[in-house]
Amino acid sequence: MDLTAITLTELRYLVALADTGHFGKAAAKCFVTQPTLSTQLKKLENNLGVQLIERDPRRARLTAVGQQIVARARVILEQIHAIGDVALGQTDPLSGEFRLGVIPTLGPYLLPELLRPLERRFPRLRLTVVEQVTATLVDELLAHRLDAALLALPIEEEGLETLALFDEPFWVLTPKHHPLARRKRVREQDLEGQTVLLLAEGHCLREQALSLCTQSRAEVAADFRASSLETLRHLVSAGYGCTLIPELAVPRLRDPHTVVRPLTGNRAHRRIGLAWRRTYPRPEAVSSLGQFIREQALQCGVGSIRPSTMAAVEQTQTRGGVR
Structure with missing residues (x-):
C-alpha cells in the first residue's frame, strides 16, 4: 500500500x-x-x-x-x-465558491430579488444554488455538499447552527367567490371548518400549515397533495378550497379567479434563516450573506422579526458564532 x-x-x-x-x-x-x-x-x-x-x-x-x-x-x-x-476570506469574507441550498417555497420568490444585487455587492463570489426540501438540504449540509441553506426555522439537528433572518407572514389564497374573500383580513379562527389545500409531505410549509390548521380546526383536503405552490394556486382557482401561501409568493400567485388576504394570529408567519455546519470554517461568510439577505428582505417588505422573539434570535446568533 x-x-x-x-x-x-x-x-x-x-x-x-x-x-x-x-x-x-x-x-x-x-x-x-x-x-x-x-x-x-x-x-x-x-x-x-x-x-x-x-x-x-x-x-x-x-x-x-x-x-x-x-x-x-x-x-x-x-x-x-x-x-x-x-486564505481568500482574509481579504473578502464572501468570496470564492459558495454552495447555497434553498427550499422550493422560498427560492422562486426570493432569489430573483436577491441574485443580481448579490453579484454587484460581492463580485468575487461564485454562487451555486441548489433547490430541495428541508430534509434533503440538511443531509447535503451534513455531507459537506452545501455550505449553507436558506430555509424555515427551527431546525433541530445536531451539528448544525442557525441564524434567524426575517419573519415571513402567511396569506390566505381563496377562490374569488369564497366566503373568506369578502374579508379584508382573515383571522386564524376564521379558518375553522374551511377546506385547506396543502403541499405534499416533505415540504416544511406543509408541516407549518398543518399545525395551524389543527389549531384552527380547519379541514385539510386529503385528496390533494400538491408538489408546488403553483399547483396549489391552480387547485384554488378551480374552487377546491383555500390555501396558505408565504408573503413573498403573493405577487406571483395572483390570478383573476383567486383572492389573497393577509392572515392574522400568533402562528400566521414562518421564520426564515440560514443553517450551516457547526464546523464550517467560514462563519464570516455566513454572517455577510445573512446580513445581505436581511437587507434585501427589507426591500421586499418582509424584513422584520417580531419583537417578542428578538431575544431568542439574538441567543441563536450568538450560539452560532455570528455577532
Whole structure:
C-alpha cells in the first residue's frame, strides 16, 4: 500500500463516481474523458490494495470499503476547499465558491430579488444554488455538499447552527367567490371548518400549515397533495378550497379567479434563516450573506422579526458564532 501516491484528483474522481453511479457521468462532471477517470480510479484501487468499485455495464456501485473511503475523501476535499477559502476570506469574507441550498417555497420568490444585487455587492463570489426540501438540504449540509441553506426555522439537528433572518407572514389564497374573500383580513379562527389545500409531505410549509390548521380546526383536503405552490394556486382557482401561501409568493400567485388576504394570529408567519455546519470554517461568510439577505428582505417588505422573539434570535446568533 503506497498512500503517498494517492492524489486529490483520484479522490475527486471517486466522489464524483459515488455521486453519479456512472463512469461516463462522473467523467463529464470532472471534465475528463471516461478512460482517464477509469484509469485513475483503478490506480487508486491498486495503491490501496482493495476493490472500491463494483463494475457492471449499466451502473458502478461502491463496495462497502469504497463507501467508507468516499466518506473520508469528502472530508479531505472539504478541508482542502476550506484552506483556500480561509486564505481568500482574509481579504473578502464572501468570496470564492459558495454552495447555497434553498427550499422550493422560498427560492422562486426570493432569489430573483436577491441574485443580481448579490453579484454587484460581492463580485468575487461564485454562487451555486441548489433547490430541495428541508430534509434533503440538511443531509447535503451534513455531507459537506452545501455550505449553507436558506430555509424555515427551527431546525433541530445536531451539528448544525442557525441564524434567524426575517419573519415571513402567511396569506390566505381563496377562490374569488369564497366566503373568506369578502374579508379584508382573515383571522386564524376564521379558518375553522374551511377546506385547506396543502403541499405534499416533505415540504416544511406543509408541516407549518398543518399545525395551524389543527389549531384552527380547519379541514385539510386529503385528496390533494400538491408538489408546488403553483399547483396549489391552480387547485384554488378551480374552487377546491383555500390555501396558505408565504408573503413573498403573493405577487406571483395572483390570478383573476383567486383572492389573497393577509392572515392574522400568533402562528400566521414562518421564520426564515440560514443553517450551516457547526464546523464550517467560514462563519464570516455566513454572517455577510445573512446580513445581505436581511437587507434585501427589507426591500421586499418582509424584513422584520417580531419583537417578542428578538431575544431568542439574538441567543441563536450568538450560539452560532455570528455577532
